[in-house]
Amino acid sequence: MTLQTSRREFLQGAATAGLVIGLSPSGAFAATPAQELSPNPFVTIGEDGTVTVILKHFEMGQGTSTGLTTLVAEELDADWDAVEIAFAPADASRYVNTAFGAQGTGGSTAIANSFVQYRQAGAAARDLLVRAAAAEWSVPAEEIIIENSVLKHASGKESGFGPMTGRAATLTVAEELKLKDPSEFKLIGRETLARKDNLAKTTGAADFAIDIRRPNMLTVVVARAPMFGGKPTSVNDEAALATRGVEAVRVLPEGVAVYATDTWSAMKGREALEVEWDLSAAETRSSAQILEDTRALLEQDGQTARKDGDGAAALAGAAKTVEADFLFPFLAHSPMEPLNCVIERTADGGVEIWDGCQFPSLAQPTVAAVMGVDPAQVKINTVWAGGSFGRRANPTSDYHAEAALALKMLEGSALEGRPVHLVWTREDDVRGGYYRPAYAHRVRAGVDADGHPVAWDQRQSGKSILIGTFFEEMLVQDGVDGTSVEGASTLPYAVPNLEVSIRNTETPIKVLWWRAVGHTHTAYSTEVIMDMLAEAANADPVEYRLSLLGDHPRHAGVLKLAAEKAGWNEPLPEGRGRGVAVHESFSSFVATVVEVSTNEDGAVKIERVVTAVDCGLAINPDVIKAQLEGGTGFGLGSVMRNQITLTDGEVDQTNFWDYEPLRLSDMPPVEVHIVPSAEAPTGVGEPGTPPAGPALANAIYAATGKRAFTLPMTESGIEFA
Amino acid sequence: MAFMLTVNGVAREMDVDADTPLLWALRDTLNLTGTKFGCGVAACGACTVHLDGVAVRSCQATVEDATGSEVTTIEGLSGPEAEAVQGAWRDLNVVQCGYCQSGQIMQAVSLLKENPSPTDAEIQEEMNGNLCRCATYSRVGAAVRDAADRLA
Ligand code: FES
Ligand code: FES
Numbered sequence: 001m002t003l004q005t006s007r008r009e010f011l012q013g014a015a016t017a018g019l020v021i022g023l024s025p026s027g028a029f030a031a032t033p034a035q036e037l038s039p040n041p042f043v044t045i046g047e048d049g050t051v052t053v054i055l056k057h058f059e060m061g062q063g064t065s066t067g068l069t070t071l072v073a074e075e076l077d078a079d080w081d082a083v084e085i086a087f088a089p090a091d092a093s094r095y096v097n098t099a100f101g102a103q104g105t106g107g108s109t110a111i112a113n114s115f116v117q118y119r120q121a122g123a124a125a126r127d128l129l130v131r132a133a134a135a136e137w138s139v140p141a142e143e144i145i146i147e148n149s150v151l152k153h154a155s156g157k158e159s160g161f162g163p164m165t166g167r168a169a170t171l172t173v174a175e176e177l178k179l180k181d182p183s184e185f186k187l188i189g190r191e192t193l194a195r196k197d198n199l200a201k202t203t204g205a206a207d208f209a210i211d212i213r214r215p216n217m218l219t220v221v222v223a224r225a226p227m228f229g230g231k232p233t234s235v236n237d238e239a240a241l242a243t244r245g246v247e248a249v250r251v252l253p254e255g256v257a258v259y260a261t262d263t264w265s266a267m268k269g270r271e272a273l274e275v276e277w278d279l280s281a282a283e284t285r286s287s288a289q290i291l292e293d294t295r296a297l298l299e300q301d302g303q304t305a306r307k308d309g310d311g312a313a314a315l316a317g318a319a320k321t322v323e324a325d326f327l328f329p330f331l332a333h334s335p336m337e338p339l340n341c342v343i344e345r346t347a348d349g350g351v352e353i354w355d356g357c358q359f360p361s362l363a364q365p366t367v368a369a370v371m372g373v374d375p376a377q378v379k380i381n382t383v384w385a386g387g388s389f390g391r392r393a394n395p396t397s398d399y400h401a402e403a404a405l406a407l408k409m410l411e412g413s414a415l416e417g418r419p420v421h422l423v424w425t426r427e428d429d430v431r432g433g434y435y436r437p438a439y440a441h442r443v444r445a446g447v448d449a450d451g452h453p454v455a456w457d458q459r460q461s462g463k464s465i466l467i468g469t470f471f472e473e474m475l476v477q478d479g480v481d482g483t484s485v486e487g488a489s490t491l492p493y494a495v496p497n498l499e500v501s502i503r504n505t506e507t508p509i510k511v512l513w514w515r516a517v518g519h520t521h522t523a524y525s526t527e528v529i530m531d532m533l534a535e536a537a538n539a540d541p542v543e544y545r546l547s548l549l550g551d552h553p554r555h556a557g558v559l560k561l562a563a564e565k566a567g568w569n570e571p572l573p574e575g576r577g578r579g580v581a582v583h584e585s586f587s588s589f590v591a592t593v594v595e596v597s598t599n600e601d602g603a604v605k606i607e608r609v610v611t612a613v614d615c616g617l618a619i620n621p622d623v624i625k626a627q628l629e630g631g632t633g634f635g636l637g638s639v640m641r642n643q644i645t646l647t648d649g650e651v652d653q654t655n656f657w658d659y660e661p662l663r664l665s666d667m668p669p670v671e672v673h674i675v676p677s678a679e680a681p682t683g684v685g686e687p688g689t690p691p692a693g694p695a696l697a698n699a700i701y702a703a704t705g706k707r708a709f710t711l712p713m714t715e716s717g718i719e720f721a
Numbered sequence: 722m723a724f725m726l727t728v729n730g731v732a733r734e735m736d737v738d739a740d741t742p743l744l745w746a747l748r749d750t751l752n753l754t755g756t757k758f759g760c761g762v763a764a765c766g767a768c769t770v771h772l773d774g775v776a777v778r779s780c781q782a783t784v785e786d787a788t789g790s791e792v793t794t795i796e797g798l799s800g801p802e803a804e805a806v807q808g809a810w811r812d813l814n815v816v817q818c819g820y821c822q823s824g825q826i827m828q829a830v831s832l833l834k835e836n837p838s839p840t841d842a843e844i845q846e847e848m849n850g851n852l853c854r855c856a857t858y859s860r861v862g863a864a865v866r867d868a869a870d871r872l873a
Contacts, residue, residue, distance in 0.1 A: 197819060
């Protein structure tokens with residue numbers, strides 16, 4: 001598989017091919033010389049018949065390069081193994097995510113917003129090829145079929161796509177395109193389909209941004225303030241500049257950049273820097289204090305995100321009440337590929353970047369503003385991204401801006417014109433902010449004498465992700481950032497008196513969406529409270545939830561399926577426990593059952609996870625399973641032991657030693673069951689994460705009688721074997 | 722200083738400081754970028770290469786350490802174990818973002834070279850230092866097992 005990274009290369013490639021064609025046998029065969037067929041921005045068919053799907057969404061592991069390609073290949077009846085992929089350039093006019101109105105990936109929207117569009121793209125190509133073949137063979141178009149990229153007619157006539165592209169390119173795409181009926185799907189829904197990124201990622205050939213090498217490129221690492229909000233005031237760069245390979249040092253607004261011929265030299269140069277910082281506006285509190293301050297705010301009135309009935313009165317009249325304070329820590333995304341980005345000036349005065357670019361519509365104007373060029377002059381080459389979990393889609397496009405600044409700071413010096421590769425180390429990533437915000441929740445809920453929940457008061461406080469960004473105007477209403485309360489404000493259970501409120505906190509610590517955003521904390525508190533309510537009502541946790549989900553059949557559907565597959569009603573040996581959680585996020589529904597054991601010291605081991613997902617029509621069942629496996633593991637690891645803490649404003653963690661992701665030995669077997677559905681497909685990148693944590697918490701309670709209200713669970717006295 | 726390394730069977734000369742980690746010599750000097758930088762402190766396994774057939778963390782070995790040994794990177798991987806591992810990896814759709822996978826594969830090949838029929842506990846122990854932030858672990862474990870079966 002060759003990966004063409006830009007549209008421009010593409011067209012140049014096609015032009016060359018076109019020249020060759022006139023002399024080729026296929027050129028002689030076709031009435032119209034073969035040429036690249038490009039019926040729409042999403043698919044091209046080369047003169048040799050190669051189908052290339054242009055991906056408007058980047059690939060961070062979530063499987064989009066396979067998913068979008070499936071949609072085109074399905075309608076085109078293309079040979080799966082012969083379809084190639086290319087990442088789209090930055091061009092929001094053609095590659096807009098219709099869920100956002102901008103070019104970018106996030107919110108588990110890729111498949112949902114592409115489902116019809118990419119099928120239509122495949123159908124358009126099909127329409128042209130079939131009509132070209134019909135004309136070529138003088139047979140009715142309706143009699144032509146396609147099998148594995150071969151056009152066929154009952155008369156025995158057959159042709160690959162290549163010879164028909166020339167004639168097809170002279171035709172106009174039909175206005176009404178007929179899409180396949182789901183009963184005709186061959187690729188969509190197929191149990192396993194080889195991932196499009198399998199080969200490149202098992203040979204080391206896949207180029208991530210960190211692997212991009214440009215002639216004369218300088219590698220830049222940046223020394224950043226020891227506390228959030230600090231700024232450099234003076235720098236002694238003598239020793240840094242004396243370091244072998246170091247070419248320059250420049251002071252940026254929020255850090256000091258060291259430029260070197262290679263990464264190791266840049267890192268050594270940074271070590272040798274002496275920087276004085278202005279910390280007058282910096283966060284100097286410890287995280288324990290921040291959490292305490294955040295929790296104290298729960299006493300105050302907040303902004304109302306949802307209010308049904310009269311919670312206070314109903315709570316006062318409840319037969320039994322449950323109440324808990326939950327504390328959630330800051331979390332780093334720590335994608336496996338440390339953040340980095342290559343940037344260079346182009347001959348025509350623009351700039352070109354290489355990036356695992358999650359959000360071109362953010363990166364392009366940001367880089368343009370720093371460089372003082374028009375956004376259209378910023379060419380983005382999207383390459384494979386080594387994970388993101390939300391970190392690469394940032395309203396401030398922080399690392400793109402930093403790379404652009406580093407490039408700009410060379411202007412007027414002898415180094416002007418050299419490409420710059422900005423690289424963050426793991427320490428920079430762990431200590432660099434843009435965390436999942438720390439949150440405090442206080443939930444009080446009550447049941448009547450029959451065990452029915454009558455009241456639910458969910459009070460939350462924490463830093464808003466959107467306030468202070470340009471999304472604020474569009475997405476924050478009356479002080480309520482929907483991403484702070486999503487999952488709680490959308491509580492599906494039948495509770496007549498329900499109140500959800502938020503108090504926004506302030507801190508210079510930068511925060512950002514982290515795989516599943518607000519659901520990462522709301523699913524936890526709501527589903528642990530549901531467990532406590534079921535207990536107060538003396539009811540089975542699954543039965544209890546089901547009895548309150550009458551208006552939510554898709555929640556109920558996944559819950560029943562997961563419970564059944566997990567053998568929910570089968571007895572467990574002593575020391576074992578099962579817990580369940582169900583949660584909707586990004587329009588997909590996931591129920592998770594976790595089974596744990598405890599050893600003689602009381603340490604917990606996760607034995608097994610069974611999850612059920614309803615994401616509408618399943619395009620790629622194996623990709624869905626992979627995302628649910630990975631999303632579950634991501635959720636479990638973080639609630640078990642991950643936290644970013646600060647002591648007097650300085651981050652305590654440094655690297656994977658002390659911010660330790662889930663490991664192989666922690667990973668339980670994860671069974672994934674997909675609810676058959678004909679509904680429109682929805683995303684799976686995030687929805688597996690939210691229910692994993694509370695299902696684990698509820699399982700631990702079932703096994704040990706301990707509830708973990710403070711995360712990570714290690715802070716609640718839970719030990720893991 | 723000048724060093725002579727044998728990388729993927731080819732003698733390569735380089736002029737770098739003696740303390741330069743093999744990782745950076747491979748990536749930045751020799752432009753063999755299949756070996757990945759994940760942590761720089763032996764905490765993730767993304768940088769795993771083989772020194773004389775045995776998995777090591779190239780962020781910890783210096784160029785000096787590697788002199789005189791056969792260095793193999795993912796680009797130079799070959800042989801029955803490699804074929805079995807890479808084949809299993811593809812058939813089981815192990816990869817997600819893929820960034821950790823060069824290291825996972827190098828570790829798995831080294832494991833199977835030393836121990837062609839590992840127990841599940843041995844697989845877990847040998848592979849446990851290779852982090853995958855995408856949590857592809859179930860498939861990593863299954864693919865190592867599958868590769869071992871292919872070699873049997
Ligand atoms: S980069 Fe060497 S172990 Fe992480
Ligand atoms: S596949 Fe993404 S880190 Fe392993």
